[in-house]
Amino acid sequence: MSSQPAASPMSLPNYLEARPGILSWLTTTDHKRIGVLYLASMMPFFLVAASFAVMFRLELFSPGQQFLTNDQYNRLLTVHGVVMIFLFIIPGIPAVFGNFFLPIMIGAEDVSFPRINLMSWYCYVSGAVLALISVAVGPPDTGWTFYVPYSVKTHPNVLLPMAAAFILGWSSILTGLNFVATVHRLRAKAMGWFEMPLFVWSLYATGWVQIVATPVVGITLVMVLLERFLGIPIFDPARGGDPVLYQHMFWIYSHPAVYIMVLPAMGVVSEIIPTFSRKKIFGYRYIVFSSIAIAAIGSLVWGHHMFTSGMADVARIVFSFLTFFVAVPSAVKVFNWLATMYKGSVWLAPPMVWALMFILLFSIGGLTGLINASLSLDVHLHDTAWVVSHFHFTMFGGTGVIFFAALHYWWPKVFGKMYNNTIAYLAAGIFFFGFLATYLPLFFAGARGMPRRYADYLPEYEIYHKISTIGSWFLFASLLLLLGNLVYSLFKGKRAPISPWGGATLEWRTATPPPTLNFDGEPDLSRGAYEYPEQVDHD
Amino acid sequence: MQTEGKPQFDHALVPYGVYFKVWGALVLLTVLTVSVSYLDMKHVRVLTALLIATFKGSLVVLYFMHIRFEERMYAYMIMVVLATYAIFIGLTFVDYWYR
């Protein structure tokens, strides 16, 4: 690596060194620094939430009570869910990598509203602090979904975690707003809509969902608090309210939220696969339109979370149909990725390994989703460990895995350091094994009737839980190894060249790490986002 | 993109009186919403409330948020959002109507 050109042939100081001191970070409006701030504040929460899961999985190692009471189990589980969803997986890719790379990829100097961007990070931190305080004063036990009537009646506080979710919603809206405005307003003049990198397209589609759907959950949470503290009967059937309305409103946001999680991840895959196949992405426009279709149809399928909640049959059939439908654009993407690799010269560098892992795990998550979408089957599977497995395959095996892929792909650009490849492969391997061991058994346990959110179980489920708990140790160890490897590289890693993977999007055509305004002079738009210099054309 | 080809304004776009009129209209419409809730309108109750609310929202967007005087594109974007909410609410009512 040392024979590569020095990290920056250009004269401008890079964004990390441009201004020294903690204060310069806390008041920065540089989208790249804000991305790094998000990363640094997110990872501790992720690790804490993961360690909570390891703890309650340990409780499930054997039937009977081990070391957690039912109440403690519920609380750990709720905090695990709330933190993973609202503090990690929803903001994850857009807030960290979107912030850092969206402007660079479209040849802009920053986002449209840099101060609002900083404000979104402060909203994130405030929400996170509220969540922390709520853990300190007595964690909620409602599950991450805050369903009424329980959330209106339960003793532990729900005000704090709900307020946290509410404020985190602002952060998400502000980020989405910034991305939509930036793509419209600050895109390099020479870059047409259909010349934008696919990651940018996916963030654009996601931005719309963030803006349109997030306010709904904000209103919903406020309604719960109004009922809880002022006694306004919105959801109480005894006084003319309707508890199912809560579920509608909650999922009107929270289902699109899963597309807020996965669309950016799909965008990252659409960057990594062509780069490491050294081949132009297959079916660019189809990927774009499938992103838009996923954002649109995905907003209309929320009812599939409520098949057993007493919805009208007609509604159940409509939502079941729509849910099957959303699988189509997702599958389009998978086929496009596979076709991109076909006859490419595939290089199995660590980011590519993670991306391939995504395709497998996410496909399992998606296909089991079709099973959930079948009304009759879902009546049996609803609220069982099957569903827990399904959504970990999609969210963790999907978006989480791509978060790690993106970390490995862009780390050299963000920090200018190369990590140790051998350890990166090792971590990915342990992760894969640990992941399957943790969650595959839950499919079987769930299909045989093991309910979710239970601290105890009948002896016949023991074998599944034993395997799953052991798997969670490997899983957690791999996370520590993976992150440790990256952090270690900050101190001991070799300097990264401008383009370690030979990527073709604009971030690989500026210094490593980039200067404060991203480019030294005009960005070089002479080549398209997927035109690799040494591209081999297979016909 | 920002300001090129657009007139530069050196005075308020809308006379302040208009804002007060819009405000008055909003108050009146609120009174209307509350009053009609006492009528026995059965199936169209929610629809009526939504129509009035949409009208109020449009006033806010058009005048307070100045969308009337902005590029058309913003109006289209907001219409897409409005249509989305209409679909959200419509689909929710597929449940309520058939329950």
Ligand code: HEM
């Ligand atoms: C070390 C990694 C992880 C392990 C071992 C783990 C394990 C589990 C288990 C066993 C449950 C179900 C417990 C029960 O129903 O009784 C659960 C729930 C959940 N997990 Fe994870 N998980 C991990 C990472 C993640 C990640 C990365 C996410 C998000 C992307 C996530 C999101 C959730 C959510 C939303 C719930 C539902 C909480 C609720 O029911 O309210 N988990 N986790």
